[in-house]
Amino acid sequence: MAQPGWRDAPSPPDFSLLKRLARDQLIYLLEQLPGKKDLFIEGDLMSPLDRIANVTTLKQHEVDKLYKVEHKPIVSTSDQLCFLIRPRVATVKWVSDVVNSDKAAGRFRRYKIIFCPQKFYVCDAVLEEEGVYGDVTTDSWHFYLLPLDEDIISMELPEFFRENFLEGDQRWVETAGNALHLLHSLYGPFSKVFGMGRCAKMAYESWRELQEESEQKSRRADIGTVFLVDRDVDYVTPLCSQVVYEGLVDDIFRIKCGSVEFGPEVTSSDKSVKVMLNSEDKVFSEIRNEHFSNVFSFLSQKARNLQTAYDKRRGMDIQQMKTFVSEELKGLKQEHRLLSLHIGASESIMKKKTKQDFQELLKTEHSLLEGFEVREAIAYIEEHISRQVSMVESLRLLCLLSLTENGLLPKDYRALKSQYLQSYGVEHLLTFANLRQLGVLVEQQPGETLTVMESKVGKLVNDKTAGKLTDAFSSLAKKSNFRALSKKLALVPKSDEEYDLRVPKDMAYIFSGAYVPLSCRLVEQVLERNGWTGLEEVTRMINRHEFAVGAGGGGPEGGEKTDAQRVILVMFLGGCTYSEIAALRFLGRERGLKFIVVTTAITNSGRLLEALLDH
């Protein structure tokens, strides 16, 4: 399938620089508070921090004891307290409480709050309101980007999704702009920027402003093209069950900050093991992007190879044996250990996923994506709900149904909703309100079907001046237009052909050949066309502020591209899934491109929906 003439994908730039910068700044900030101090760290900063600086480094800079922020009164004897926290109101309030209780007890200490990645005005407002503004010093640790792997950079801001898309709070946009600015100054200058979505546009603007203010340094670019995508452009993809290995591991074991904890059922001992999942794990890097059905054969092949490697020992003389032990054995042992872990994980996944219900679940998902046998799918969902299989899973199916069908029929909507409430509790009224606001789970407008509306809007939009009208229209009825988009972009491959998952022919392999992720398809199409020309109908259907800067006219570009132009940074605002990353990696291999994924956080259906619950 690889087209002749494409060169191998260029290697990604060295992102460890980002870690070094973050570490140096942290050390600098710690040294701003000389002397011994206790450090309180926000829970969700622990893992990222661990990837930047270990305990020894912290101790070297006079951190005495480490605590996790638990929103409880503290026990610390130190005279200096340092808080490394996210700029959240609740946490700042807790710090204020700590200070105030010290004051009440007549204790004098020095307090320093380090906000990561930046301070918001509201933090100052809270400190002021609580009357401790003068007692604490504040600083910002500009740790925007954590490289999780050679091609994945995460901002580790899971709250970005809910706050930006549900609550309309745009304060993180600037953070995204800052992150882009940092990448631009280290790996730029970017020659082209494409984007899709409101937030993407704002982030771009925010970055551009920073860009204008700072000095332009001319250097050789490592990254030539940037693509910004809002999560709300495509909700379908993250809500589908993941079936590539890395995605499955994330769905089942929850990968946290690039590492996963395998429980006893995987390790087949009574201990849990933490494993880093990245390209340095030779076993993992081979199977991460594979469809799960291939993983076992891969692993067994690997096991055989390993055995052969071990078997070399036989018939060696002493000298050979010596070199073998000193050079190869350690690597083999390591590989052996990882192999057995991944086999264990696969077995555990198998146990859960090859059962009849999972097959049926997938079947239902696929029929929703294809738009066939929707009634059966609804019946399945109904049963799913009434059997209380899983609160989040049921919700996921409901959302998929709504997204693919452009909303539920009022009758179905009411019936399914009331059943859901009966099963999982009335408090989910709030969840439904949220989902509705987001446009993920909605009722169809009575009277008009979507196609009618679609054509009406379409007529209006042909006239360019009517752009504003479309805007108003779309905000009135948030539609997903999935079916039409799917047709236009050929998201669902024809089902009559046999799909060989071993030799994937397109990005659809990440969903067993049933569906090409919309987000990745958009990236592919825009890169192919070098802009949005020819995609007008698609953008109108998504209707979300597409833009292209520096693309220099439409039409595909002729001639060979430089290495930098073939390194493409795709930034997902609101999170992306491992499946999408796998799809982009596939696309990169096919086209001789290297995709770097920057995301506000790694997400999956579970995280996405849990973020929308209200407790």
Next chain:
Amino acid sequence: MAFVTATWNPLGEAFYRKTEVYEMGWRLSSGLRDCLVAAAPYGGPIALLKEPQRRSPSARPQLEIYSSSGCSMASFVWKSGVVKHLGWTVSDDLLCIQEDGTVLIYDLFGNFKRHFSMGNEVVQNQVLEAKVFHSPYGTGIAIITGAFRFTLATNIDDLKLRRLPEVPGLQGPPTCWAVLTQDRQSKVLLASGLDLFILDNTACSAVTPPGLSPQVCSIVQMCVSFSYKYLALFTDSGHVWMGSANLKEKLSEVETKVKTPPKQMVWCRRPKSHQPSVVMMWERHLLVAGECKETIQYHLDEESVLVPELDGVRIISSTHHELLQEVPAACEEIFKIASMAPGALLLEAHKEYEKESQKADEYLREIKEQSLLGEAVRQCVEAAGHEHDIETQKILLRAASFGKCFLSNFPAEYFVIMCRDLRVLNAVRSYTVGIPLTHTQYKQMTCQVLIDRLVYRKLYPLAIEICRYLKTPEYQGVSRVLKHWACCKVQQKEESDEAIARAVSVKLAEAAGISYSEIASKAYECGRTELAIKLLEFEPRSGEQVPLLLKMKRSQLALSKAIESGDTDLVYTVVTYLKNEMNRGDFFMTLRNQPVALSLYRQFCKHQEQDTIKDLFNQDDDHQELGSFYVKASYKEKRLEARLSLLQSAVDEYNKAKNEFAAKATDEEMRLLRFQRRLEEEKGEQLLGLSLQDTLRVLLSVGLNKPAEQLYKDFRVPDKRYWWLKITALADKEDWDELEKFAKSKKSPIGYLPFVEVCVKKHNKSEAKKYISRVTPEQKVKAHLAVGDLEGAAEAAIERRSEAEISMVLSRCLSTTDRGLVDRLNRARSTTAKK
């Protein structure tokens, strides 16, 4: 070139020269007599305060400000109190220190800027003497009061008054004193007779200069060098002691043979000077004393003032302005009579070359043989920098350029930069501008500061020319000048708002990085709000507009601008401001029109002010959100009664919002809660807070069938769901009889496959088999497979002739044990496939 050395005088090893800088343009009727004079360093402006001619109570002194060339910049009658001292700040502002310690600040053009006081003690005891000094921290003032106490401020822009400790035993005024800057602190050094004291923040310590000659009885004059590193003391015996300012080292002591204390004494040295010296001035007599025994004496024609500089001393009289300095090494090498230095030879070579004489080659060869041509060029370039006379500069630069031709690897920058610097320096030295900077001073001061000084003098075109000529980045150069110009422009009261706004926008249109908000804020300060708003519209960064708009009380506009900027912190700033400014109703109304601000504010309230958020929804009649608010609140409530009442409020709100579904669901929740409580009380089961389904499950699993039945009916639980629950519960209890009974009670709405499944789940295959017969044909294969009956499954599949089902069964068969079955299935599959 004899004329160059004509003004040179030897002092020890070195030479000193006194060159004329300007012929003064001012016409002073009585010279500098009876004047308070202050001249700023770095060729700064000169201020004169002339005592009135007639001594009458109504007569007022005249304050005049001139440039260094004597061009008048301001002149006005002094109407405030008695001025004791004048001084200039680093940013060219005039400080007038009055008798009562009040300090008035004027700009270069005599416009009053502000005033401050030096404290109560000064008011009470009056100023005896004051000094203005400069340090890295800004401009400072030191005052000695009538009570012989010192008060000191190191930086007048960040005024912190320090009262220095008392000097023990000081009965009268000190004979002389000076301010020192040492160890990042300003101190006062004072002499009382022979005793020297250093006063710092906390203590007064006595010091003695090393090696002071024994016949001294009193120190009558002292001065500190420009860099605060050196100190000179003049004694009643006519000796000048020179040493380091920390009094640890003596440089020299020179006898002047004059016993009267000099009127003024200043250091005259330059960086890397050979022979640093002190210049003393008596009425008509100027004396330069260095380390050596000899001195240079000059006669002065008129009353003069000495202005110490970084690299020399300026002498200002009513007709002339001169610069006295040690001849820089490069100039000395080149111009010294009979000098054989490479620079001198190069100059000679060039002269011969101009005359088209072959001697040029001889000279050049001589330099080249010593391979000193590079050095020669460097000397010529450097010397050019130190010369004030443009012709001399040209000669030297031409010589350098000539020499450069014979060098292949001489870096061009040095020469180019010097040419550029000189061009700038000659421009600002011109009589009309009147800033007589030397090259050394210029380098120390930096071009940035020079531009600032020009801007203070409103010499905008020149400043812009210089910026363009030096290719200063626009942001620091042209744009900055234009901004100052615009700030000045908006103060022109006679012009209309429109005209000014237009003029400003036209001039500034192409300049990058202009901050219109600063200009607007200046306009606002001048009371021109309308103009300010007009100007703000030019500001491209909406964020920059916000603070000023707030200041001008245009809060609505500020809010929209803040939102436009996309900077949420800014939005917050405005929101907080509005919250305090407006009454609640208006505030909410404002937010309502700005969704971004509203969502931000909600975010804040969610954590900090729960009730406010309720008010917000109330104000908006947003019943849907209010309903949700109450529901949310109800989950935080522990007590059932309170929870119910909150839910009731939610029901009401949902009803108002016409959200029947939510109202009904909430209503049902209340019923469920009541029901759960009743049951808890009666049966002691923990039910409260469970979902309907979970409640049913618990009830069924403990065998409370009646209440379960009741719930099922009351809440119209779908049959399917109820059946599922029931059979799962029965299977969990392994109550197989009851399960069978239930199966037979009615036709199952969920079919009979679930019965099979729940049994299998509990590993009771025999029970499961009971139901297989009732399973619909479509599900039979599945049912058989579930109980592990391959035969049956195969049978059913073949009967149904379904290829998919046959394959499914096949996939479960093992080729070893189920040989026959596999064959049969394969056969069946091929026959089905044929059809």
